[in-house]
Amino acid sequence: MIHSPTTRAGCARPEEDPIPTLRFGVNYTPRHGWFHSWHDFDPAHAREDLAQIAGLGLDHVRVFHLWPLLQPNRTLIRTAAVDQLAQLVDLAAEAGLDVLVDGVQGHLSSFDFYPEWTRSWHHRNVFTDPEAVTAQAELMRTLGRALAGRPNLIGLQLGNELNNLVEHNPVTADQVDHYLDTLLAATREHLPADRLATHSAYDAAWYGDDHPFTPEASAHKGDLTTVHPWVFSGDCARRYGPRSPQVLHLAEYGTELATAYAVDPARPVWVQETGAPEPHIPAADAPEFARATVRNAALGCANLWGVTWWCSHDVDRSLADYPELEYTLGLFDSAGRAKPIAEALAATVAELRAEPPSPAPRETALVLDCTPATRSVSGPGGAYFEEWMRLRAEGARPAVVLAARADDGEYLAARGIKEVVRLP
Amino acid sequence: MIHSPTTRAGCARPEEDPIPTLRFGVNYTPRHGWFHSWHDFDPAHAREDLAQIAGLGLDHVRVFHLWPLLQPNRTLIRTAAVDQLAQLVDLAAEAGLDVLVDGVQGHLSSFDFYPEWTRSWHHRNVFTDPEAVTAQAELMRTLGRALAGRPNLIGLQLGNELNNLVEHNPVTADQVDHYLDTLLAATREHLPADRLATHSAYDAAWYGDDHPFTPEASAHKGDLTTVHPWVFSGDCARRYGPRSPQVLHLAEYGTELATAYAVDPARPVWVQETGAPEPHIPAADAPEFARATVRNAALGCANLWGVTWWCSHDVDRSLADYPELEYTLGLFDSAGRAKPIAEALAATVAELRAEPPSPAPRETALVLDCTPATRSVSGPGGAYFEEWMRLRAEGARPAVVLAARADDGEYLAARGIKEVVRLP
DSSP, X not given: OOOOGGGOXXXXXXXXXXXXXXXXXXXXXOTTTGGGXXXXXXXXXXXXXXXXXXXXXXXXXXXXXXXXXXXXXTTBOOHHHHHHHHHHHHHHHHTTOEEEEEXXXXXXXXXXXXXXXXXXXXOOOTTTOHHHHHHHHHHHHHHHHHHTTOTTEEEEESOXXXXXXXXXXXXXXXXXXXXXXXXXXXXXXXXXXXXXXXXXXXXXXXXXXXXXXXXXXXXXXXXXXXXXXXXXXXXHHHHHOTTSXXXXXXXXXXXXXXXXXXXXXXXXXXXXXXXXXXXXXXXXXXXXXXXXXXXXXXHHOTXXXXXXXXXXXXXXXXXXXXXXXXXXXXXBOTTSOBXXXXXXXHHHHXXXXXSOXXXXXXXXXXXXXXXXXXXXXXXXXXXXXXXXXXXXXXXXXXXXXXXXXXXXXXXXXXXXXXXEEOOO | OOOOGGGOSOOOSOTTSOOOSSEEEEEOOOTTTGGGGGGGOOHHHHHHHHHHHHHTTOOEEEEEOOHHHHOSBTXXXXXXXXXXXXXXXXXXXXXXXXXXXXOOOOEETTEEOOOGGGSGGGOOOTTTOHHHHHHHHHHHHHHHHHHTTOTTEEEEESOTTGGGGGGGSOOOHHHHHHHHHHHHHHHHTTSXXXXXXXXOOOTHHHHOTTOSSOHHHHHHSSSSEEEOXXXXXXXXXXXHOTTSHHHHTHHHHHHHHHHHHOSSTTOOEEEEEEOOOTTTSOGGGHHHHHHHHHHHHHHHOTTXXXXXXXXXXXXXXXXXXXXXXXXXXXXXXXXXXXXXXHHHHHHHHHHHHHSOOOOOOOOEEEEEOOOTTSGGGGSTTSHHHHHHHHHHHTTOOOEEEEGGGTTOHHHHHHHTOOEXXXXX
């Protein structure tokens, strides 16, 4: 399924409203108790958080339950937990927000949430153990069945950055492909055709040499490509500085890179996570970083589906053990006050809604010639990345094209590419 | 604190009732959803289960919450989960049952329940990491504060067989001692003097050469010694047969062995877990096994505090991945029907209540000469174990005395030991 802007799924707004071409939202991190709040789900707290989010003019949230709470035994999916998710989707609808639901968490802000039946004496590789994969597929199927009827459901995603689990669950690229295919098929089973079934990976999929989640898996599987271009990946912000072109164009670059790996030249790319982690982005720079990140992607990328900021609310300091940068990623602080970055994001979104961008094709493409084992050339510090950014800083708007397609005239034409250049 | 039978803590029965010398109870495994039921605690289900247990004439239950649900973040102890425990204690009181609450689970029926802040990217050794130990101490302190006022609270135990966690948290004996001391001190803090603060270990503490949980830690720390003499330990039932003296006197032996390691000759010993695991004990043999186990310990062991059967309810077959023997350990099946073993246990308890035993001192002691590195001599298959059982099967009632005390006349007199014999 291609998610067309003109038949956008899950719009909770009245039909007479203009349908925005681009989607802008936020990854929802509950203010009270972070994701531990699922243990004691409080609709009043969720309603308050969602109203704040909607108040910024955002149109959607991405939400996350916890795997051990959803599926505490391999053959037990808790109806009550699934119902909580459905209730959250409905509360979002009340606030005028659409929702993407991530299923298998999995990984969140440095913590891995594994059900006990996959760990310790019961160790199972979550990617390769056939019964573990079957169980996750059943979880996705169950979520699809439960949520399919919600008009504001954007879709279901397998889970947040599942490739963070690779470190403790060794897996090959072929096994990852099988895993993703199995779970996406199960996710799709009960989902209407106009809803998304997607997966997500952290940047190692794009930049990590030999990482078993491949760019192709991201760019070919699921209904669109999701990217999470974080400024700490490859030390981007440390390497180039928080106000550098490399940082301010990182989401734009990630979107173009993802487009290069797609088969369909028009496949949408969702900047599903980007944020302003301190000290990589000092708090004083965060508003401008947010504004530039969103504008550069929106004005520059024809395939952009939308941008979803990480995250809605700061982690309360009473909770321990998060990496320092995870505490202050919110648009709202842990007391619920909007931070300057929230205002910058809201204003930027309002501007882009008022004058919807229609990016021109990128006529010059820089050829990316790498293998799975050398893909770090396309990441921060890599020769390809640096040349692309050099051209961009000079005012060019380079596309990315894979070497294998650099001579495919039909393909290049479909993308509007008129000139192909190679690394010097 | 020594838990004296005449000042027994936490009796929920009317004062005019005779106070039983021996305590008989069951480890409570919720019929609906096993311990996953804490996610959706249903007082009606608990009430039904507890009424069944009380209906057997038992006087107490041992109950278990789950560590990740109680303390999902290192600095977050969920009030709602603590309240659930308090509510369960109160429901037990309604049913006329006293309660021992185990705090840090930890390990249950092959599953290890670790909070996410101790695993994966956040790996911490739960026994040795100072912050992890402090957090567990705070959990025990919190449970003590919340439950101290319940009249039917027997006490608090650190957790179920914490030494099952050794495999994934390497630790020395000294570190275990520090861990247990720290947590027991925290547990004791808010607990009235007439309630127990205890810990528990599986049989490796008694029989496992070089195992870091020592017999001394079990026999010296906390207010009494708990033993979990399981017939699968050291392959006891397979080695000697399900109807063998070794099996039928195993709980009695474990109680005497624990007495030998105590400093105080009168320190109570609680047979806190014993059960009839198939196929080690075939279902047809289970009633007689239960009867013999309880009678041999009750009639033979002067220091016995009581016996707590494992467990109340079978694990429902809809739940996956338990070792086969864990499914059928209940006195009640998963449909709630009393099994023959329940009737045998109830009858045995009634008999012992009608004619309370007063075991005579064991006048002949068999000297146990081993070190932490050779303690397997005292387990099934070991020379000491086999000689003790040989004497017992011949009708003798041997005590166990440590070699270090075999010449201590005062000590032997305090135990009523008149003769000391050594292995042939």
